[in-house]
Amino acid sequence: MSGLLFYVLLGLLLAVLAGVAKGSMRRWVVGAGLALLVVFAAFPFSRARGFLSRDTVDPTLLALVPTFPLLLLVPLSVLVALVLARWGGRAAGLGGVLGGVAAIIAAGWWYAQPAQIVRLHPVEGLIELLIALGVAASIALLSFSRPKQRVPILIGAVVAGVLAFVWFHAPQGGGVYLPKSLGYYKLLFPTPPATQQEIAEAYNRALPELNAIRKELGQDELQPIRSLADLQGALPQQASSQGYRLVQPATTQYGAFAVFFLAGLMLGAGLMQLGSPRLQEPDDFRAGILIALVASFLIPAFDATEFDLNKLVVGWPFLQQFADRAWPPLLADPAAERYPLQEVLSQIAVTVQMALVGTFLAAIFAMPLSFLAARNVTAGTPLMRSVFYATRLFLNVLRGVPTLIIALILVAAVGLGPFAGVMAIAIHSLTELGKLYSEAIENADKGPVEALESTGAAGVNVVRWAILPQVLPLFISYTIYNFEINFRSSLVLGLVGAGGIGYFINEKMASGQYDQMMVGVIAIVVVVNIIDFASSWLRSRLV
Known part of the structure; x- marks a missing residue:
């Protein structure tokens, strides 16, 4: 208390x-x-508590x-x-x-x-109702940004909510894929004294067989109980299977x-x-x-x-041991022919190059995609509108997959090494830069665009002379900033075998060579700060 x-x-x-x-x-x-x-x-x-840990509610x-x-x-x-x-x-x-x-x-x-004995009573349909309300509410939110289509959207939200409820509640519906959701919420009702006494008597009757098993396992024998209040820990199996539980208020x-x-x-x-x-x-x-x-x-x-x-308090001895073994960093040990600093500098260079190549590839492919994902550029015909929605869907779906997951897939496909890291960075950065580039295009000033269109200029010329000069500084700024992010991402990718300094740190950490690992950590801190200051200076010059 x-x-x-x-x-x-x-x-x-x-x-x-x-x-x-x-x-x-x-x-x-x-x-x-x-x-x-x-x-x-x-x-x-x-x-x-029930009979087994999985019976616990x-x-x-x-x-x-x-x-x-x-x-x-x-x-x-x-x-x-x-x-x-x-x-x-x-x-x-x-x-x-x-x-x-x-x-x-x-x-x-x-x-x-x-502690007392209770009976579980699942509330059927509650989770299904909450899921249906969540689906309906998610669709209904769209009506606030589209007042002219509010009524159809709200009707669609209600229909979607009803269908979601019916599907989850159907025998072959959502319950097949999410079985724990059905009857998830349970009310606890008190158990009459007579029922509790019956459970205690059934427990005593099964006790000889249970004690025989415990004796073979070398465990102490259990004594008969006069009431369920004498139980320690769990309920008998039969009572648990019938929906009874031993509720313990003080177990919070x-x-x-x-x-x-x-x-x-x-x-x-x-x-x-x-x-x-x-x-x-x-x-x-x-x-x-x-x-x-x-x-x-x-x-x-x-x-x-x-x-x-409290886990930090328990783990404090390891932290002390780690600090003692990690400092001072081991830069070189000629007697053992170990040269950590040389290896770190080599791997840091690989890491920077991974981020550089990945960002370059992403920027090259993101630029044309960004024009297809911009509303103001694709508003001409129904075909272009469909291209807009397809491109946006592609960018949104792929952006939801973390770089680490992409790297794991590519490492399995092409093997260990920096190539998998470069491709993972390029794929994920493509979606991020495509999104940022398209938003910059959508926010471009319409004046120059309308002026060129009034002269009968072709669409390519409008993009080249009216939109691109406005958004190019932003493109450069976004690309440089994305390079900073990609360098940090490439550090993590090394932990899954995609090469670079991350792989070096993971290897030294696993082998307990903390003094060599510390050289890599210090190098990362230095390079991150250099890249940060350099990119800030570059953006101030170019944008």
Whole structure:
């Protein structure tokens, strides 16, 4: 419980700091409240165990409401706080205090409950509905930029949403490809005492056979239980297969830390608002929605990436060992006939050349493609419009494939070496430069174009004398900047066998020769800075 209280204090501290800086407190009340609603419905709070680890379920607070109805106090108090926030002043502060305290009490009370047996009840169709709404909303967003076509787009969005729902819900539809999505959201209902006793008796009956197996494996025998409260860890297999789970409120997930942090933030902002009612601004609700969106995406991202500073503490001995073995760098060892500096300079030159050749090839092919991908150049005939859409689709699809993936494919096709790296850089840079070049062409001044067209000049002459002189400086600037990016990309490509200094560093790191690897790292830092200053100077001269 002390860990959860720490998050409450952390939220309070953030609110106090924002208040000392004279920031609006009402926006934090709104933001924390809206984020709490998301956490209540979507973030796992506790853990419910079955027989095997794959049977484990991490329920949200909403899923636990049938078992512990007091948890409804969280969304109800937040809704009251949001209503009071509309009034502003001390009313908004009072709402923040009530919402924060109610969330802490309800969630803390559930945390203090003993372990108990629950029954899973999947909510059928919920995930399918959310996917359908996402599809419909994505299409509906197009209507804002096309007001004249708004009605057909909205109708298409509704139709697409309905089709998505039907397809995912069909027996041979999306469930075949995404089986975990069907019935993914599960509510937890309490189990009657008589049912729990039946499960305990079934466990005791199967115990002799289970103990015989454990004895052969050299494990300790299990003792009969009087009730399911005596269970340690997991449920019996039969009970687990029937949908029962052992829920452990004190076994918290990242949603628990989010609840207590946001509740503390809401409480602290409410207290600051009560003390200073003028700490509010007209756009607090818009800012609160933005805060809630950031929190809703950021909190699960920290959990998904297993962010844990304690791992740095555990790994600190290796970092010390690495530093001791990496410094000073080994420039040369004539006795052993090792010359790292000479090898690094050679590989750095290869890396620069990879980026140079890849960028050159990309620029050569991107220039004609960019004119085909520009709206103002291809607006003449239906054929040219189809060419425009095909070119844009090609650039968008290929740009979505990372350079590293392209390099892996090419290394498998043509073998190890810098050629695979050059082609990977050229292919990916082609899409990036094509996109940038086309946007520069679309933003070109229409005056010279219309002047040449009025004289009856051919399309090629219009491009040559009206568009190209305007966009050529931008083309040069984009190409130089892309070269900088490609040099950094070529460093990573070496790690997958595409040659260059990255391959050298990967080889020395794998063999534990950190003092030689450090020579490559220092060389990279120096060359990156040289390229950065040189490209900045060149752009200032040419553009």
